[in-house]
Amino acid sequence: MIRARGFSLIEVLLATTLLAVGIGLAFATLRNATVATSRAEDLAQRNERLRAVQAFVRRQVEDALPLPIEPDDGTGTPVFFEAAEDELRLVAPMPGYLSRGGPHLQTFRLVREGRGLRLEFQHQQLTPDGPLENEREPEVLLDGIADGGFAFRTLDDNGKPGAWTPRWDAPQTMPRLVRLELRMADERASFPALVAAPRQAASLVAGWGGAPIDGYPQPGDTQ
Numbered sequence: 001m002i003r004a005r006g007f008s009l010i011e012v013l014l015a016t017t018l019l020a021v022g023i024g025l026a027f028a029t030l031r032n033a034t035v036a037t038s039r040a041e042d043l044a045q046r047n048e049r050l051r052a053v054q055a056f057v058r059r060q061v062e063d064a065l066p067l068p069i070e071p072d073d074g075t076g077t078p079v080f081f082e083a084a085e086d087e088l089r090l091v092a093p094m095p096g097y098l099s100r101g102g103p104h105l106q107t108f109r110l111v112r113e114g115r116g117l118r119l120e121f122q123h124q125q126l127t128p129d130g131p132l133e134n135e136r137e138p139e140v141l142l143d144g145i146a147d148g149g150f151a152f153r154t155l156d157d158n159g160k161p162g163a164w165t166p167r168w169d170a171p172q173t174m175p176r177l178v179r180l181e182l183r184m185a186d187e188r189a190s191f192p193a194l195v196a197a198p199r200q201a202a203s204l205v206a207g208w209g210g211a212p213i214d215g216y217p218q219p220g221d222t223q
Contacts, residue, residue: 046189053141054194060092061178061196067091067103070130083168085149086110105131116185117145148182174201
């Protein structure tokens with residue numbers, strides 16, 4: 001009769017240890033894969049957000065209308081476009097899915113947030129008596145911005161492109177080009193420099209040139 005030989009305690013302990021190590025490695029690999037996938041998804045969503053914001057800003061700037069931001073105050077110099085390095089105010093139509101449509105006073109603003117910046121957007125429906133009071137808080141389009149700003153460019157006296165400037169000192173006209181450069185705090189996220197050209201900038205002459213809108217004075221109107 002052959003007696004079956006069992007495992008010794010040391011062999012059992014060794015096998016258990018190897019099994020535990022294998023399970024630990026498997027869980028660590030799975031956890032790392034999950035973390036990597038989550039980070040990749042977050043980065044993809046972030047980049048998609050950057051592209052969507054860039055497309056939105058570009059469309060609104062390109063569709064800027066030669067309409068006064070405020071009703072004529074009697075000076076005869078209505079303001080069509082106000083801008084600085086950290087703020088941009090213009091009149092443009094809003095997409096129907098975001099509002100009731102029609103011209104809106106739109107404000108893009110870079111706001112300091114801790115050591116960085118965030119890009120906010122606000123819109124107010126425009127009426128002959130001026131923009132309506134906004135009942136909503138500004139929408140945060142982007143956060144996590146390390147630094148950035150707007151810049152503006154128009155034609156010089158010779159009809160050639162002038163230098164970029166961080167301020168727009170001719171609010172009765174529109175710049176030929178608007179640039180927005182942002183550097184994100186997360187170096188993996190990229191916001192390519194946005195350059196947009198207001199389509200109706202060339203038709204707007206200093207002092208007046210606005211398109212018709214009910215309630216506003218029109219070119220050629222007698223006072």
